[in-house]
Amino acid sequence: MGERPAEAFLAAIKAGVLDLPLPGEGRTAERFAALAGLARADTVLARLAEGHTDAVAILAELDGPDPGDAAWGVWAAMPDSVVAVREDGGWRLAGDRPWCSGAGYCTRALVTAATDDGVRLFAVDVDGPAVTPLDGTWSAVGMAASDSRTVRFTHARGVPVGGVGDYVNRPGFWAGGAGVAACWYGAAVAVAERLVNANPGDPHALAHLGAVDTALGSASALLDQVAARIDADFDAATLRRPVRRVRAAVEAAATTTLDHVGRALGARPLCQDAEHARRTADLTVYLRQSHAERDLADLGADVRDGGADW
Secondary structure, three states: OOOOHHHHHHHHHHHOOOOOOOOOOOOHHHHHHHHHHHHHHOHHHHHHHHHHHHHHHHHHHOOOOOOOOOOEEEEOOOHHHEEEEEEOOEEEEEEEEEEEOOOOOOOEEEEEEEEOOEEEEEEEEOOOOOEEEOOOOOOOOOOHHHOOEEEEEEEEEEEEOOOOOHHHHOHHHHHHHHHHHHHHHHHHHHHHHHHHOOOOOOHHHHHHHHHHHHHHHHHHHHHHHHHHHHHHOOOHHHHHHHHHHHHHHHHHHHHHHHHHHHHHHOOHHHHHOHHHHHHHHHHHHHHHHOOOHHHHHHHHHHHHHHOOOO
8 A cells, every 4th residue: 555554544534435334224245345345455444444434333323423524433442441420511531541543543532431320432532632642552563553552531521422331232333343353354365365376386375275265255255144134133132143153253264364374475475575464463463352262152152042043
């Protein structure tokens, strides 16, 4: 790409590239394809775009304020790390929130915070003095360009979006989780493309390519299936299990892709191809947004309680 991911992200908002169909309205497959395409171009761009487009969808679902032309993030990790209190007829937020992607790029964010009656979601202007990204809070090489720092809220004004618990209890929470999987998939496709034309006569390289094709083809089919499910029955209880499944499947496919491409091509592209090396590092970190075996255990509990639907 000719632009840095942050510049590309802000330009995409301005150009309307991130005006995606909302989930559950009949065009979710298009939404996922757009996110996957962004990730195929640049993993960091997709991470920033996914947060922005998820915020826009949340605001629509929970009757929040108009998103306008702001660059949005969704900063919802560790809800208890930020506390919101009522003050002078409004809400004020305080605390340190980790994992805030686009900390220095976003102008507004949806932020979860603990209140006296439970966790609420707030829209916050994050480009003012009450919100400070903290230097030195992201040391990873992977996703470094996403600027995912810890952010400190100091008496920051927040506008409530929805009610207590609405952020996690709405159907769009699960649709958003599947959107993240679409980004993982697109980034994995970009890694796999490095293998397609490498050593075309080497049977071992072809075997690795066959394994990658099987993994990514299966993940793609499952993403399409889940998109159709979201459009057919936009209900949190109905979507929880298929979204958990597709996230696990895409994570496994992306991990398989990273492994087979690395084994087929060796160290050379990781050491001499900066774009491939960055993409590999970015995807490795991005996949850890999954909770690994904890997510699989939750999926297993769904199967145990509801029966297999294979």
